[in-house]
Each structure stands twice: as structure tokens, then as C-alpha cells.
Amino acid sequence: MHDEIHRWSDELARDPSSLVFLQLAEALRxxxxxxxxxxxxxxxxxxxxxxxxxxxxxxxxxxxxxxxxRACAAWETVLSLQPEHVGAMKGLGYVHFQQRRLTDxxxxxxxxxxxxxxxxxxxxxxxxxxxxxxxxxPAVDGVPLSDAHRLFADLLVDEGQTAILLDANGYVLxxxxxxxxxxxxxxxxxxxxxxxxxxxxxSTRHLDLGEWRSIVFETGxxxxxxxxxxxxxxLVVAASRATPLGLxxxxxxRCADRARAWLSGAGR
Amino acid sequence: xxxxxxxxxxxxxxxRGVRASLIVSEQDGLVVDSNLRxxxxxxxxxxxxxxMYRKARLxxxxxxxxxxxxxxxxxxxxxxxxxGGRSDLVIVVVSDASANVGLIRVELLKALESLA
Numbered sequence: 001m002h003d004e005i006h007r008w009s010d011e012l013a014r015d016p017s018s019l020v021f022l023q024l025a026e027a028l029r030x031x032x033x034x035x036x037x038x039x040x041x042x043x044x045x046x047x048x049x050x051x052x053x054x055x056x057x058x059x060x061x062x063x064x065x066x067x068x069x070r071a072c073a074a075w076e077t078v079l080s081l082q083p084e085h086v087g088a089m090k091g092l093g094y095v096h097f098q099q100r101r102l103t104d105x106x107x108x109x110x111x112x113x114x115x116x117x118x119x120x121x122x123x124x125x126x127x128x129x130x131x132x133x134x135x136x137x138p139a140v141d142g143v144p145l146s147d148a149h150r151l152f153a154d155l156l157v158d159e160g161q162t163a164i165l166l167d168a169n170g171y172v173l174x175x176x177x178x179x180x181x182x183x184x185x186x187x188x189x190x191x192x193x194x195x196x197x198x199x200x201x202x203s204t205r206h207l208d209l210g211e212w213r214s215i216v217f218e219t220g221x222x223x224x225x226x227x228x229x230x231x232x233x234x235l236v237v238a239a240s241r242a243t244p245l246g247l248x249x250x251x252x253x254r255c256a257d258r259a260r261a262w263l264s265g266a267g268r
Numbered sequence: 269x270x271x272x273x274x275x276x277x278x279x280x281x282x283x284r285g286v287r288a289s290l291i292v293s294e295q296d297g298l299v300v301d302s303n304l305r306x307x308x309x310x311x312x313x314x315x316x317x318x319x320m321y322r323k324a325r326l327x328x329x330x331x332x333x334x335x336x337x338x339x340x341x342x343x344x345x346x347x348x349x350x351x352g353g354r355s356d357l358v359i360v361v362v363s364d365a366s367a368n369v370g371l372i373r374v375e376l377l378k379a380l381e382s383l384a
Contacts, residue, residue, distance in 0.1 A: 177331060179331055179332045185330055185331050185332075188327075188330035188331075189327045189330050189331055191330075192323055192326040192327040192329075192330050193323055193327050196319075196320065196323050199316065199319055199320075200316065200320065200341065203312055203315070203316035204316075204341075204343045206309065206312055207308075207309060207312055207313065207316075207346070207362075208345065208346075209343035209344065209345050209346040209347075209348075210343050210344025210345040210346070211343060211344050212341060212342070212343045212344075213342045213343060213344070214341075214342045215320060215324075215339065215340070215341045215342075216339070216340045216342075217324040217328070217336050217337075217338065217339040217340070218336070218337045218338045218339075219328045219333040219334045219335060219336050219337065220333065220334025220335055220337070221332075221333045221334050222328075222331075222333045224324070224327070224328070224331075224333070236327075238331070238333070
């Protein structure tokens with residue numbers, strides 16, 4: 001990726017009107033270099049004001065920076081250029097939801113669902129409708145649970161099953177990890193597992209084992225499984241020791257699908 | 269030259285699909301003894317296995333789940349399995365993706381018993 005970024009940078013320097021800025025800014029966004037990605041995307045949008053994907057990219061970078069106003073404006077431009085752009089509808093649904101403008105969020109997600117947005121849009125729409133319906137919000141350790149906390153709730157059917165989604169730094173993105181006393185220990189687990197994904201990727205490549213798929217470990221009380229949900233996130237699922245490993249793997253796959261869909265709705 | 273671990277490692281490496289077996293120090297990720305097929309990077313395997321095992325153990329402690337017995341990493345073209353928890357030593361096997369992991373697990377747990 002590093003070499004490609006260099007190559008794209010050189011190409012853009014040689015020809016500032018090249019559309020290679022799309023790949024370059026996206027790669028930088030994925031690497032977390034958001035300020036540089038934003039500069040490149042803004043310059044690209046200036047030169048290619050009618051290019052739908054340029055505005056979409058700008059919106060996604062803005063979401064990563066939590067600049068929801070800029071993201072909103074960019075996705076509205078996308079819809080003005082291409083009214084059936086599902087990604088922009090999903091993005092606007094997400095941004096409005098983050099800003100607690102639930103009616104607007106529902107409006108855009110409904111449009112995305114009608115335009116064939118898929119199961120992740122349906123799940124997001126369901127979450128918005130539950131939020132706007134005044135459903136009582138449960139709490140753990142006195143902290144009210146958000147939709148992110150409950151992301152995997154309907155998939156975890158047996159007692160002792162729990163799931164969390166971590167970012168590359170070990171911070172919790174979604175889910176809960178309740179210990180036997182009902183306390184959420186997700187942050188502590190995230191801290192201990194921080195960096196494992198990166199290390200495994202590096203080593204498995206060096207050892208010619210290819211891409212890693214999962215790590216499973218057995219403890220006295222539980223079986224814990226983890227898998228990369230996306231390039232920069234790690235899904236961790238635990239179940240009681242009595243859970244057959246095949247069943248745990250199915251649960252891991254289903255939670256990973258949910259996590260990917262959710263992350264896709266959260267700005268991709 | 270034989271070491272106290274040679275027999276254990278020989279038994280593990282004889283399993284179908286096993287490319288390497290190692291005894292590793294969890295604390296520093298160094299190889300204590302190994303039985304490697306040509307081309308296997310024992311030092312890299314040891315460092316990765318020790319690190320994964322340590323992170324698993326610490327996260328299990330954070331979740332009050334008890335000690336870690338068996339750990340398995342699945343990748344496209346191979347697997348790394350490890351057992352430990354009795355001391356600083358972790359027994360590690362690198363195998364093909366198609367190897368019988370159930371059998372490897374049993375042999376690893378037996379090997380752990382024999383080291384106790």
C-alpha cells in the first residue's frame with residue numbers, strides 16, 4: 001500500500017487533473033491520515049465539481065473526522081448529481097442519526113431501502129425507528145446503552161455469549177463484554193488485545209500463511225474467538241466453554257457480517 | 269544433540285500436516301527448543317505465538333475467564349496452535365490448513381501434561 005500511495009502521489013503531481021486522487025485520498029483515509037486525505041479530496045472536488053465519487057469520498061473523510069456538517073453538504077451534492085446514489089442516502093441517514101435528527105435519518109434510510117440498500121440499511125432503519133419510538137433504554141453499570149452497545153444483542157441468544165467490535169487501537173466501537181458479575185469489561189479486553197491484528201497480519205505474511213481468518217482460545221470458563229471484521233477492526237466473541245466450536249464459528253461469522261454492515265453504514 | 273524436549277517435539281512433528289513444533293518462552297518470545305522443517309522461520313513463529321498467547325491470557329484475566337489452555341490461529345495457508353498455562357513455556361505447532369486440528373489439539377495437551 002505504501003508503494004501505491006507513492007505511485008499515486010507522483011502521478012497526481014505530474015498530472016493534477018488526474019482522477020488518481022480518488023484512490024490516493026481513499027488509501028490515506030484508510031490509513032487514518034485524514035487531514036492529508038481531506039486536502040487531496042478538496043482539491044479533487046474543486047477540479048472535478050461534477051464527479052459524484054469525489055463528493056462521496058469527501059463526505060466519508062468528513063464523517064471519519066466527525067465533521068458531520070461537511071459530510072452532509074457533500075452527500076447532498078452527490079444526490080443532486082445522482083439522485084439514486086444509495087451510498088449518499090445511507091451516509092445522510094447515518095449523519096442525521098448521529099445528530100439525533102431521527103425523522104431525517106428515517107427519511108434517507110427509507111429511500112436507501114427502497115433503492116435496494118440491502119439488509120444493513122434495513123437494520124439501520126429498524127434501529128432509527130426504535131430510537132424514535134421512545135423505547136426504554138436499558139443500562140449497564142448505570143450507563144445507558146446506545147444502539148452501538150446493542151449491535152449484536154439479537155444474535156447472542158445463549159447466556160454467556162457476548163461480542164465486542166474493536167478498532168485498530170483496541171478502542172471499543174460496538175458491543176458489550178459482560179463479566180460474570182454483569183460489569184462491562186470491554187475496554188479492559190480491548191486494551192489487552194490492542195495491536196494483535198496488526199501483529200498477526202505482519203507475521204502471517206512473513207511466514208507465508210496468507211491472510212489470517214480467526215484466533216480461537218479456550219479458557220477455564222469460556223471459548224473466545226476473534227476475526228478481522230474489516231481491515232481496521234477486530235471482532236471478539238465469547239461463549240460458554242460448553243459451546244461447540246462449530247457453533248461459535250457460525251456466531252463469529254454472523255456477528256462479523258453485522259459489524260461489516262454497521263461499519264459500512266457508519267461511513268465505510 | 270537431544271534436549272529434554274526432543275521427544276515431545278518429535279511426536280508433534282510426526283503428526284500429518286505439521287510443519288514445525290516449538291517450545292517457546294511466553295515472557296520473551298524466544299525459542300527454547302524446536303523441530304522445524306526446512307524453510308520455517310522458528311524465531312518469527314516463536315515471537316508471534318508468545319505474543320498471541322500473552323495477549324489472550326491478559327484479556328482472559330481482564331474478563332475473569334481463568335487461564336488460557338489452547339489457542340489456535342487460522343490463516344489461509346496454515347495454522348498455528350499453542351498450549352501453555354503451566355509455566356512460562358508454551359508449546360507451539362505450525363501446520364498446514366488442511367491438518368486435523370482436533371488431533372493436534374489432543375497431542376498438544378498430552379505434550380503439556382508430559383512437561384508438567
